[in-house]
Amino acid sequence: FSVFQSDDLRNLSLSGHVGFDSLPDQLVNKSTSQGFCFNILCVGETGIGKSTLMDTLFNTKFESEPATHNEPGVRLKARSYELQESNVRLKLTIVDTVGFGDQINKDDSYKPIVEYIDAQFEAYLQEELKIKRSLFNYHDTRIHACLYFIAPTGHSLKSLDLVTMKKLDSKVNIIPIIAKADTIAKNELHKFKSKIMSELVSNGVQIYQFPTDEETVAEINATMSVHLPFAVVGSTEEVKIGNKMAKARQYPWGVVQVENENHCDFVKLREMLIRVNMEDLREQTHTRHYELYRRCKLEEMGFKDTDPDSKPFSLQETYEAKRNEFLGELQKKEDEMRQMFVMRVKEKEAELKEAEKDLHEKFDHLKRTHQEEKKKVEDKKKELEEELNNFQKKKAAAQLLQSQAQQAGSQQTKKDKDKKK
Amino acid sequence: CQLFGYVGIEAVLDQMKIKTMKTGFEFNIMVVGQSGLGKSTMVNTLFKSKVSRKASQPGQEERIPKTVQLQSITHVIQEKGVKMKLTVTDTPGFGDQINNENCWEPIIKYINEQYERYLHEEILITRKRKIPDTRIHACVYFIPPTGHWLRPLDLEFMQRLSKIVNVVPVIAKADTLTLEERAEFKQRIQEDLKTHAISMYPQEDFDQDPDDRALNDRIREKIPFAVVGAD
Numbered sequence: 001f002s003v004f005q006s007d008d009l010r011n012l013s014l015s016g017h018v019g020f021d022s023l024p025d026q027l028v029n030k031s032t033s034q035g036f037c038f039n040i041l042c043v044g045e046t047g048i049g050k051s052t053l054m055d056t057l058f059n060t061k062f063e064s065e066p067a068t069h070n071e072p073g074v075r076l077k078a079r080s081y082e083l084q085e086s087n088v089r090l091k092l093t094i095v096d097t098v099g100f101g102d103q104i105n106k107d108d109s110y111k112p113i114v115e116y117i118d119a120q121f122e123a124y125l126q127e128e129l130k131i132k133r134s135l136f137n138y139h140d141t142r143i144h145a146c147l148y149f150i151a152p153t154g155h156s157l158k159s160l161d162l163v164t165m166k167k168l169d170s171k172v173n174i175i176p177i178i179a180k181a182d183t184i185a186k187n188e189l190h191k192f193k194s195k196i197m198s199e200l201v202s203n204g205v206q207i208y209q210f211p212t213d214e215e216t217v218a219e220i221n222a223t224m225s226v227h228l229p230f231a232v233v234g235s236t237e238e239v240k241i242g243n244k245m246a247k248a249r250q251y252p253w254g255v256v257q258v259e260n261e262n263h264c265d266f267v268k269l270r271e272m273l274i275r276v277n278m279e280d281l282r283e284q285t286h287t288r289h290y291e292l293y294r295r296c297k298l299e300e301m302g303f304k305d306t307d308p309d310s311k312p313f314s315l316q317e318t319y320e321a322k323r324n325e326f327l328g329e330l331q332k333k334e335d336e337m338r339q340m341f342v343m344r345v346k347e348k349e350a351e352l353k354e355a356e357k358d359l360h361e362k363f364d365h366l367k368r369t370h371q372e373e374k375k376k377v378e379d380k381k382k383e384l385e386e387e388l389n390n391f392q393k394k395k396a397a398a399q400l401l402q403s404q405a406q407q408a409g410s411q412q413t414k415k416d417k418d419k420k421k
Numbered sequence: 422c423q424l425f426g427y428v429g430i431e432a433v434l435d436q437m438k439i440k441t442m443k444t445g446f447e448f449n450i451m452v453v454g455q456s457g458l459g460k461s462t463m464v465n466t467l468f469k470s471k472v473s474r475k476a477s478q479p480g481q482e483e484r485i486p487k488t489v490q491l492q493s494i495t496h497v498i499q500e501k502g503v504k505m506k507l508t509v510t511d512t513p514g515f516g517d518q519i520n521n522e523n524c525w526e527p528i529i530k531y532i533n534e535q536y537e538r539y540l541h542e543e544i545l546i547t548r549k550r551k552i553p554d555t556r557i558h559a560c561v562y563f564i565p566p567t568g569h570w571l572r573p574l575d576l577e578f579m580q581r582l583s584k585i586v587n588v589v590p591v592i593a594k595a596d597t598l599t600l601e602e603r604a605e606f607k608q609r610i611q612e613d614l615k616t617h618a619i620s621m622y623p624q625e626d627f628d629q630d631p632d633d634r635a636l637n638d639r640i641r642e643k644i645p646f647a648v649v650g651a652d
Contacts, residue, residue: 012496012507016469021501023446024438033630036433059426083424088431216439275429279436287550298546 035082035089037140038278039120041172042094043113043164044149045101046071048179053147053234054094056247056258057270058083061236062094071099074109076116078141093141101160110164117143117171121293142290144281145208145273146172149179150229154188156195165205171289173208173281175273176200181231181264182249182256189231196229210272211280224272230265233258442503447554449508449535451586453528453578454563455516458593462650463561464509472496472509489514489527510557516574525578532557532586559622560586563593564645568602570609579619587622590614595647603647610645 042050046067055061062081078095100109120142127138148165165174184192200207210221235258239248247258258266302322452460461473473494493510515524535556542552560582564575582588621644628634
C-alpha cells in the first residue's frame with residue numbers, strides 16, 4: 001500500500017544530500033514520546049497457564065491471583081501495565097477470560113469475549129466520529145492479538161475451541177498456541193499440530209497469517225508459520241543449567257527449559273509476537289478488523305455510500321436525514337405526551353369540581369339544618385317566655401286577690417269587733 | 422512494572438521504521454510571494470534538484486497572470502531508501518496586480534478544497550487503506566527584503582492563512598540586506614507578527630513537552646528565516 005502506486009510520477013534525481021531520510025526517524029521518535037499501546041487477549045480454560053505465560057513472555061511478574069473454578073459465567077478482566085525498555089515505553093494491556101470453560105453449559109461462553117472486543121472498537125469509532133476529537137493521544141484499547149490456549153489433550157480441538165475461534169476470527173488476530181506442552185511427547189506433538197491445523201482449515205477458521213510480503217521478515221515468518229500452533233511452556237522460576245540460570249520447570253525426571261527450542265516453541269512465539277510482528281499486528285487490527293467493524297456498524301445504522309440511484313451520498317446528508325427523522329419522532333412523542341397530560345389535567349379538574357360541588361351542597365344543607373334547629377330553639381324559648389309571663393301574671397293576679405281577700409277579711413273582722421262593743 | 426530481562430520490545434521501532442519506509446511519505450509544500458522573489462530558485466535549492474522549471478532563460482517572456490493561479494508539480498525523490506512524493510504548489514500572480522484585494526482567496530479556497538477531499542475520503546463507509554494526502558503541509562511565504570516592516574498585504578495574508586495552514590515566513594533575497602539591517606528587520610517583523618497575533622509554525626499551542634518547547638523556542642527566535650537561493 002505504497003503512495004507511489006497510481007500515477008506516472010516523475011522521478012527526480014538529487015544532486016546532493018537534502019536530509020529527508022530522517023523522516024522515518026522523526027515519525028518513530030514521535031511515537032516513542034507518546035508510547036505504544038499493545039493489547040493482548042488470552043483465551044483459555046482456567047488453570048491452563050495464561051498468567052504464567054504472560055509473565056514469562058514479558059520477563060516480569062504481573063500481580064494476579066489464580067482464579068477459582070466456580071465462576072458463574074465468563075467475564076473479562078483487563079489489566080494495564082507500563083513497561084519500559086531502553087527508550088521504548090509500552091502500554092501493555094492484558095485481558096484475561098476468567099471462568100472460560102468452567103461452566104456446565106458453555107453455549108454462551110464466547111459472548112462476553114465478542115462483546116468486549118466490539119466494545120473497544122465502538123469506543124474507538126465514537127472517538128473518531130466526534131467533532132472535536134483527539135485521536136493522536138487516544139489510548140487505544142482495541143485488542144491487537146488474541147492468544148488462544150489449546151489444552152494439550154493430544155487428540156484434537158475441542159468443540160468449544162472451534163466455536164469460539166470461529167466467532168473471533170473476523171474480529172481479532174488469532175494466534176493459537178498449545179499450552180503446557182511439556183505434557184505431550186515429541187511424536188504425539190507433531191500429529192497433534194497437524195490435526196489442529198487441518199481442523200482449523202476445514203472449519204474455515206482464519207488465524208493470523210504472519211506477513212510474508214516484505215523481504216526483511218518474509219523468510220523468518222515463513223519458517224515460523226510451519227510450526228503453528230506453537231507448543232509453549234511457561235515458567236518464571238529459574239533453574240541452574242550447566243553454569244547459567246535459565247527459566248525452566250523442574251520435574252523429578254528432568255528439567256524442561258523454556259528457552260530451549262528443542263524443548264518447546266516459546267522462543268518462536270516470542271519472536272513472532274513481539275520482536276518481529278508487533279507493529280503488523282497493530283496495523284492489521286486497525287486496517288482490517290476495525291474497518292470491517294466500522295463498515296458493518298455504519299451500514300447497520302443506515303448509512304450508505306451511494307443511494308439507490310448510485311449517486312454518492314455524503315455521510316452528512318444521511319446523518320442529517322436520520323437526525324431530522326429522529327427529531328420528528330421526538331416531536332411527535334412530545335406532542336402525544338402533552339395531549340395526554342392536558343386530558344388528564346382536565347379529567348382531574350372535573351373530578352375536583354364535582355367534589356367541590358358536593359362539599360358546597362353538604363355545607364348548605366348543614367347550614368340550613370342548623371338554621372332550622374336554631375329557629376326551633378328560639379320558638380321554644382319564646383313559648384317558654386310567654387308561659388313564664390302568663391304564670392307571673394297569674395301569680396300577680398292571685399296575690400292581688402289574696403291581699404284583697406285578706407284586706408276584706410281584716411275589714412270584716414274589724415267591723416265585727418266594733419259591733420260587739 | 423519491572424522487566425527482569427530483555428524482552429525485545431524495542432524491536433517494534435525498527436518494525437515501524439520499515440513499514441513507513443515501505444509506504445513512503447507525502448509532502449506538499451506551497452510557495453507564496455510576488456514574482457521575482459526567488460521562490461522557484463529557493464525550492465530548487467532546498468531539494469537540490471530541478472523541481473520547478475522556471476523561465477530563467479533569457480528571451481522567454483514570463484507572463485504574469487491576471488488572477489492568482491495555483492500550479493502543482495509532483496515529483497518522486499529518493500534518499501537512502503526513503504521515498505518521498507513531493508508536491509510543490511506555486512502561486513503565480515499573487516501580489517502582482519495593481520489592485521491586490523482578495524488575492525488570497527484562491528489560495529484559501531485551494532487549501533480548504535484539499536481538506537474537504539481528505540474529509541470526504543475519511544468518512545466513507547468503505548475507506549481506502551491509505552487515503553491520498555493532498556493537504557498542504559507547509560506554506561512558505563516570501564517577504565520582500567524592504568528592510569522596513571511588513572506590508573499590509575503580508576499581514577492580511579499571514580493573518581488569514583496562519584489559521585488554516587502552517588505558515589513559514591522567509592525573507593527572500595536576503596543577500597540584499599546587511600547583517601544589522603537584517604537583524605532589525607527580523608526584530609520589527611517579529612513584533613508585527615506578535616501585535617497582530619499571527620502564529621507561525623511551530624505554533625506555541627502545539628508544544629508537547631518542555632524539551633519540545635525549548636527546541637521550538639530556539640527556532641522561533643530565528644523566524645523569519647533570511648534566505649538566499651542559488652541554482
